[in-house]
Amino acid sequence: MSSPRKAPGARSGEQEPLSRTRVAAAALALADREGLDALSMRRLASELGIGTMTLYGHVKDKDELLDAMVEQATAELDRVELSGSWQDALRTLMRAIRQTLARHPSGLHLRVKGPLLNASALRVTEAGMQILERAGFDKASAAHAYRALFLYTFGFASFNSPPDPEARKRQTRSALLALPPDEFPALSSAAQEAAETMAGDEPFEFGLDRLLDGLEALLRSSED
Amino acid sequence: MSSPRKAPGARSGEQEPLSRTRVAAAALALADREGLDALSMRRLASELGIGTMTLYGHVKDKDELLDAMVEQATAELDRVELSGSWQDALRTLMRAIRQTLARHPSGLHLRVKGPLLNASALRVTEAGMQILERAGFDKASAAHAYRALFLYTFGFASFNSPPDPEARKRQTRSALLALPPDEFPALSSAAQEAAETMAGDEPFEFGLDRLLDGLEALLRSSED
DNA sequence: ACCTGAACACCGTTCAAGT
DNA sequence: ACCTGAACACCGTTCAAGT
Numbered sequence: 001m002s003s004p005r006k007a008p009g010a011r012s013g014e015q016e017p018l019s020r021t022r023v024a025a026a027a028l029a030l031a032d033r034e035g036l037d038a039l040s041m042r043r044l045a046s047e048l049g050i051g052t053m054t055l056y057g058h059v060k061d062k063d064e065l066l067d068a069m070v071e072q073a074t075a076e077l078d079r080v081e082l083s084g085s086w087q088d089a090l091r092t093l094m095r096a097i098r099q100t101l102a103r104h105p106s107g108l109h110l111r112v113k114g115p116l117l118n119a120s121a122l123r124v125t126e127a128g129m130q131i132l133e134r135a136g137f138d139k140a141s142a143a144h145a146y147r148a149l150f151l152y153t154f155g156f157a158s159f160n161s162p163p164d165p166e167a168r169k170r171q172t173r174s175a176l177l178a179l180p181p182d183e184f185p186a187l188s189s190a191a192q193e194a195a196e197t198m199a200g201d202e203p204f205e206f207g208l209d210r211l212l213d214g215l216e217a218l219l220r221s222s223e224d
Numbered sequence: 225m226s227s228p229r230k231a232p233g234a235r236s237g238e239q240e241p242l243s244r245t246r247v248a249a250a251a252l253a254l255a256d257r258e259g260l261d262a263l264s265m266r267r268l269a270s271e272l273g274i275g276t277m278t279l280y281g282h283v284k285d286k287d288e289l290l291d292a293m294v295e296q297a298t299a300e301l302d303r304v305e306l307s308g309s310w311q312d313a314l315r316t317l318m319r320a321i322r323q324t325l326a327r328h329p330s331g332l333h334l335r336v337k338g339p340l341l342n343a344s345a346l347r348v349t350e351a352g353m354q355i356l357e358r359a360g361f362d363k364a365s366a367a368h369a370y371r372a373l374f375l376y377t378f379g380f381a382s383f384n385s386p387p388d389p390e391a392r393k394r395q396t397r398s399a400l401l402a403l404p405p406d407e408f409p410a411l412s413s414a415a416q417e418a419a420e421t422m423a424g425d426e427p428f429e430f431g432l433d434r435l436l437d438g439l440e441a442l443l444r445s446s447e448d
Numbered sequence: 449a450c451c452t453g454a455a456c457a458c459c460g461t462t463c464a465a466g467t
Numbered sequence: 468a469c470c471t472g473a474a475c476a477c478c479g480t481t482c483a484a485g486t
Contacts, residue, residue, distance in 0.1 A: 041460060051471040053461085062460065112383060115392060115422055117399040122411065129410035129418075139414040147384075147421035148376070148431025155379025159336060160371075168339060175341040186353035187346065190363040194353075197371035198339055207372025210438030217437050265479060275452040277480085286479065 018050065020058045024068035031069065032104050041065075070112060073104045074120040082127060086135035087212045093128055094153045094208060101157035125150075136219055145215050152211060156204050165199030172198045242274065244282045248292035255293065256328050265289075294336060297328045298344040306351060310359035311436045317352055318377045318432060325381035349374075360443055369439050376435055380428050389423030396422045 026048055031039045041062055045052040059065045080096045082089040116122075125146065132142035176184075176191035187194060197203040250272055255263045265286055269276040283289045304320045306313040340346075349370065356366035400408075400415035411418060421427040 040458085042458085053471050054469085056461080057469075115396045115399075117396065122399075122403065122408065125418075126408045126411045129414060133410055133414075140417045140420070142410070143414055143417040143421050144427055144430040145434070146418075147427050148434060151379035151383055152372070152376045152431065152435075153379070154383055155375035155377070158382070159375055159378055172339045172341065175339075175346075179346065184346065184350045186357055186366070187350045190353060190357075190367055193364045193367040194349075194370075196364070197367050203368055203371050206368040207376065207435070210369070210372060210442060211376075211431070211435055212438070213441050214434030214436070214438035217441065218434065264477085266477085277452050278450085280480080281450075 018048070018054070018058060020068055021072065023048070023055060023058045024065065024072040027065055028069045028072050028104060070116070071118045071120070073100060074116065074118060074124075076100050076103070076120075077124050078120050080124075080127070082131065086131050087216070089131045090128065090149060090212065091208060093124065093131070094149055097124065097150070097153050098157045098204060101154070102161055105162060136223065137215075138222075141218065141222070149208075149211060152207060153204075156207070160197075160199060160203065162199075168198045169195040242272070242278070242282060244292055245296065247272070247279060247282045248289065248296040251289055252293045252296050252328060294340070295342045295344070297324060298340065298342060298348075300324050300327070300344075301348050302344050304348070304351070306355065310355050311440070313355045314352065314373060314436065315432060317348065317355070318373055321348065321374070321377050322381045322428060325378070326385055329386060360447065361439075362446075365442065365446070373432075373435060376431060377428075380431070384423065384427065386423075392422045393419040 023044075027039055027044055030044060030047060041055055042052045044065075045055050048055075055065075059068060077096060077100050080093060082092055084092075128146045128149070129142050132145050133139070137145060173191050173195035176187050176194055179188045181188045247268075251263055251268055254268060254271060265279055266276045268289075269279050272279075279289075283292060301320060301324050304317060306316055308316075352370045352373070353366050356369050357363070361369060397415050397419035400411050400418055403412045405412045
């Protein structure tokens with residue numbers, strides 16, 4: 001009767017029972033908040049109010065924990081509303097991927113060691129492939145096109161992301177302005193323009209548009 | 225006379241005196257050989273035959289060591305021979321970037337925390353910007369185009385890279401074939417084609433060509 | 449000056465013991 | 468069964484001492 005665990009409802013400080021998913025969510029939250037370096041098994045456990053070793057009941061390894069975090073993050077991608085031309089639909093899809101990656105700042109340039117083959121990631125890929133095939137691409141072109149779009153988006157998200165976009169731009173701009181103009185004529189005269197590409201949505205949209213234009217050209221040439 | 229340090233020439237086991245560069249090179253070699261996880265200050269020091277703390281004379285931090293490794297790797301990029309059309313020249317440049325990233329497998333998806341502003345990286349960027357401006361792009365378009373090409377290449381290199389390309393393809397293919405075809409019609413019917421995009425040069429070249437085509441279209445439309 | 453061992457505050461994970 | 472403290476083999480880095 002006096003056991004503190006009896007009540008089935010939510011206690012003030014208590015949570016639903018631990019699960020792999022909840023462990024992954026907590027780990028992702030911690031990593032997003034304080035950086036991947038701050039994520040340790042011991043730290044995570046104490047944050048969850050459990051013994052360190054209890055974590056190993058839900059996750060074999062720290063490596064498996066990192067995998068679970070990637071799954072957890074990609075799960076947000078399910079159910080994106082897609083409409084319009086095939087270009088618009090792909091744009092929407094890629095923006096969603098980019099946003100998800102951005103939402104988990106240090107959480108995701110982490111170590112994606114192999115192809116992303118969890119359920120959520122595959123659903124997104126399926127959506128992309130359907131859009132491309134319906135647009136008229138054959139299977140091989142559709143697969144290549146999706147991969148190119150995805151890796152472009154991934155590269156942008158992991159390398160053109162916060163923190164502090166303005167600081168990135170300023171840092172880049174002053175580094176370029178400090179270059180000897182005779183040795184770096186193009187860069188030092190385009191310092192402002194180059195700095196602008198270091199953050200924000202617009203540089204992402206630029207490349208995405210070019211990629212989609214290139215795909216459209218391929219589609220037209222194959223239809224002739 | 226009997227001091228083992230007197231001789232200025234190369235001893236059997238001895239090396240030139242330690243420097244930040246040599247420390248970075250050794251760290252990069254170690255990380256490439258055994259993975260980034262195997263790189264520790266203690267391990268690196270003992271491999272160099274010095275006390276752990278001696279490393280801190282050449283590098284403030286482990287973080288600074290990682291920065292130095294990135295510098296070291298990008299240094300390989302200097303002096304790429306560029307010729308042909310602007311498309312061919314950019315192709316050559318991007319291939320070189322991709323190869324350099326591939327040469328340092330775990331060494332480089334590491335933590336590029338900010339814009340790459342070291343001398344070698346900037347020289348490569350300068351080359352790219354010159355090619356684009358000579359082709360007729362204005363400064364803003366050239367900056368955007370270079371950034372898109374670079375991030376596409378970066379995404380590909382860090383996410384489509386070894387180890388074991390064939391295993392990646394097989395793993396992807398069987399995961400896709402295991403999907404329920406009614407829920408994943410596009411992916412399960414294109415399992416082979418999708419798997420093929422998971423490794424090799426050809427998928428990289430596909431997206432690069434589309435990007436370059438899109439850029440050419442932009443260039444033509446701006447010239448009218 | 450330059451180098452470094454010892455020490456401190458951490459890690460991930462094994463193992464054996466607690467309930 | 469489920470959970471976990473203690474212990475082991477590591478970390479990065481500070482500090483004070485060696486030459």
